[in-house]
Amino acid sequence: MNYTKNEVLLDVKDVSLSYDKPILRDINLTIRNIVRPGLDQGQVVSLIGRSGVGKTQLFKILAGLIQPDTGTIMIGVEQQAVEAGQVGIVPQNYLLFNHRSIHDNLRLAMKHVTLESKEKDALIQDYAVKFDLTEHLKKYPQQLSGGQRQRVSIIQQVLTGNRFILLDEPFSGLDALMIDKVMDLLGRVATLHEWNTLVIVSHDVENSLAISDTAFILAREKDKEGATITETLDLIEMGLAWTPGIRENRQFQQVVSQIKHKI
Ligand SMILES: Nc1ncnc2c1ncn2[C@@H]1O[C@H](COP(=O)(O)OP(=O)(O)OP(=O)(O)O)[C@@H](O)[C@H]1O
Ligand SMILES: [Mg+2]
Numbered sequence: 001m002n003y004t005k006n007e008v009l010l011d012v013k014d015v016s017l018s019y020d021k022p023i024l025r026d027i028n029l030t031i032r033n034i035v036r037p038g039l040d041q042g043q044v045v046s047l048i049g050r051s052g053v054g055k056t057q058l059f060k061i062l063a064g065l066i067q068p069d070t071g072t073i074m075i076g077v078e079q080q081a082v083e084a085g086q087v088g089i090v091p092q093n094y095l096l097f098n099h100r101s102i103h104d105n106l107r108l109a110m111k112h113v114t115l116e117s118k119e120k121d122a123l124i125q126d127y128a129v130k131f132d133l134t135e136h137l138k139k140y141p142q143q144l145s146g147g148q149r150q151r152v153s154i155i156q157q158v159l160t161g162n163r164f165i166l167l168d169e170p171f172s173g174l175d176a177l178m179i180d181k182v183m184d185l186l187g188r189v190a191t192l193h194e195w196n197t198l199v200i201v202s203h204d205v206e207n208s209l210a211i212s213d214t215a216f217i218l219a220r221e222k223d224k225e226g227a228t229i230t231e232t233l234d235l236i237e238m239g240l241a242w243t244p245g246i247r248e249n250r251q252f253q254q255v256v257s258q259i260k261h262k263i
Helices: 055-062 102-109 117-130 146-159 176-189 205-211 250-262
Strands: 004-018 022-035 043-048 070-075 088-090 164-168 197-202 214-220 227-234
Touching: 004 055, 004 197, 022 043, 022 055, 043 055, 043 205, 055 164, 055 197, 088 146, 102 117, 102 146, 117 146, 146 164, 146 176, 176 197, 176 205, 197 205, 205 250, 214 250, 227 250
Parallel strands: 022 227, 043 197, 043 214, 088 164, 164 197
Antiparallel strands: 004 022, 004 070, 214 227
């Protein structure tokens, strides 16, 4: 596979968090800009761990929503300390306004985008066509299925213009068909711009690995309190990234089952 990993886009150093007991400790990870000739190849990274391990807390720290007890999170090519609002977030429960139509929800997401009203509407139309949402634009969130709402929520973040999008459990509660649609959407968002970077926080080993170029395993080590990154999988080097239908691949399935035993 012809690619290089260039400048750092996200650098997490020595992050720890405790409440009444340690939740996260010594979290260190780096995401670099992947460059593939002739392609706008973004980054898709997953943080995988079992329920209760501290994924949502780490998600909030990466989004600048809570401060860790120690450590730093630097984002972007300029490597600035992360602040709330700089990163697009798709939380575990969606952020759509129920009293507004899908179109108006998407318009709201663009309130800080400097475009004329007409241009914003044209952009929404564009994305709606690209991502099969045209027939839903006039509907209200409660008239959509969970998977459709999830996709609107992702597109909403793309429309804000954020290059970083953090997603907390994007596959949970969806059936296989909707999971495929969400995965397809994520794959396409990741190739809209070379700096686009998706960070998926999930306990779903199979689907997270299938969409990612890199996976970090978040787990507790024996006799130690608080979760840390116990393993990093470079799925590009393993020959398991950027391949449609990878879930059918035997080697991929073996990796999935090994990771399931480790978390
Ligand atoms: N505000 C808080 N005060 C004290 N403990 C908290 C607080 N928020 C979360 N925790 C604890 O932190 C731990 C990690 O919670 P977190 O929500 O990050 O788990 P998770 O990995 O996202 O789980 P799930 O997969 O079920 O979403 C849990 O034990 C939880 O009880
Ligand atoms: Mg969670």
